[in-house]
Amino acid sequence: MSVGSCIKEILLSQYLDGELSEDASRKVRDHIAVCPKCNAVYERMKADREMLRRHFPDSPPPDHLKSELLRRIGAGREIGRHSRIPAWAGISRLHVFASKPWISAAAAAFFLAVAISAFHLQRRFEEAKILEEIDRSGAQIASRDFSSNPFNIYIQEGALQAKPENPFKRYLNGR
Amino acid sequence: MQKAQKRPISIPHPQSGADPSNSLENQLGKAKSGDPEAFADVYDYYGARIYGFASRMVGSREDAEDITQDTFLLAFRNLSRLREQDHFEQWLYKIARNEIYKRQRKAKFKPSSLDDLHKGILQILRSADPAGDPETRLLSAELGAKVKAVFDRLPIRYKEALVLATLQGLSYQEISRISGRSLSAVKTDVYRGRLLLSEKMRKYSNL
Numbered sequence: 001m002s003v004g005s006c007i008k009e010i011l012l013s014q015y016l017d018g019e020l021s022e023d024a025s026r027k028v029r030d031h032i033a034v035c036p037k038c039n040a041v042y043e044r045m046k047a048d049r050e051m052l053r054r055h056f057p058d059s060p061p062p063d064h065l066k067s068e069l070l071r072r073i074g075a076g077r078e079i080g081r082h083s084r085i086p087a088w089a090g091i092s093r094l095h096v097f098a099s100k101p102w103i104s105a106a107a108a109a110f111f112l113a114v115a116i117s118a119f120h121l122q123r124r125f126e127e128a129k130i131l132e133e134i135d136r137s138g139a140q141i142a143s144r145d146f147s148s149n150p151f152n153i154y155i156q157e158g159a160l161q162a163k164p165e166n167p168f169k170r171y172l173n174g175r
Numbered sequence: 176m177q178k179a180q181k182r183p184i185s186i187p188h189p190q191s192g193a194d195p196s197n198s199l200e201n202q203l204g205k206a207k208s209g210d211p212e213a214f215a216d217v218y219d220y221y222g223a224r225i226y227g228f229a230s231r232m233v234g235s236r237e238d239a240e241d242i243t244q245d246t247f248l249l250a251f252r253n254l255s256r257l258r259e260q261d262h263f264e265q266w267l268y269k270i271a272r273n274e275i276y277k278r279q280r281k282a283k284f285k286p287s288s289l290d291d292l293h294k295g296i297l298q299i300l301r302s303a304d305p306a307g308d309p310e311t312r313l314l315s316a317e318l319g320a321k322v323k324a325v326f327d328r329l330p331i332r333y334k335e336a337l338v339l340a341t342l343q344g345l346s347y348q349e350i351s352r353i354s355g356r357s358l359s360a361v362k363t364d365v366y367r368g369r370l371l372l373s374e375k376m377r378k379y380s381n382l
Contacts, residue, residue: 013366017340019347048373049341055322056342061226061243066218069244073211073251 007031012042016049138172203263207254214251221264222247224343225271231338232275234327242278246271268345268353272335279331325375332356333368340365 007028014020015028032039199220205213225246230239249270257266326334335354339345340361345353347361354361 009370010362010366013369014347014362017347017365019362044373045369048369048376051322051376052326052337052341052372055319056231056326056338058223058227059230061222062240065226065240065244066215066222069218069247070211070215072244072248073214 004031004035006035007038009041012038013045016042016045134168134171138168200260203254203260206251207257211251214247214254217263218247221267224264225267228268228271228338228343229275231342232331232334233278234323238278242271242274245274249274262352265349265352268339268349272353276331321379322376325372325379328375329368329371332364333371336361336364337368337372 011020011024011028012032015025018025020028032042199217202213202216206217222243226239226243229242229246230236233239233242246267250267257263326337329337332354336350339350339353340347347358347365350356350361350365351358356364
């Protein structure tokens, strides 16, 4: 039998995996029987496959896996070892909110109350600060001696009357 | 095709004399209606295959256990969505594959170092038969660690194709359905995986 042209390696790979049709398999078998080059490639592929099988043997899953799986199926636990909370808690992190909606409602109400209180407290605090500032500024204005002011004439002539009313002045008058 | 005769992919029918009510097909039906005990039988049949796939893909025993467990848990919760019961095994592989890829995306790339190689040798030595010749054991352990290190560094699509085709014994058609890649892409992946593994093994041996 003539050797003929060599077979593509990808076909040898398929032959090794039993993926060729009967006819194609027969042709490859006949060829590698007479072609040392293709036979060497095929034997190398076969050896690599055996090496993989030897170093990655079938190993059964550990026994605890089944019991753990059944426990999780029964408990309807959350997926993923790392996404679970510690076993001592006995509940999943998010599952508690789904199973008890009143907890979600209570938590939302609590946070809302805290937010409103904080807002009001902040406003009162700012108001107090403004009033204190006004008191201080008003006291400074009241104690100022305008007689020595070089613009005294301007003030005396009532030019100030045309100016917008000083807010501090209104505040002081009101007190 | 030779491959088609290798192993049936559908859920096997009960052997003669066995109780037909305990067939996997029946157990799967019961599991669909939420029976955990029936699902335990399904796990007994497919657990080792999925665990084998996961452990060969991720290399770590703990990760493989997590992936196997999550795969079966997801399968149990979504059984009602399974239309073709005959394709249950492929469906399981698909779920496991998704879990593996999810972990691969999260994990940072960490090429194995010489330290890892030495650890691998020690690990294999510990698990080897202590009665054998020490020199042969050491050489075998060293080779095993090298093979695992090289295999671990293969691109994931080649590794997946090789694991499914040569170690899990699936046909290219099944791999195509599981991975969502075309049949010709699977043929190429298996071949390139083989080529790359062979090249890297030769390079590694010359180090």
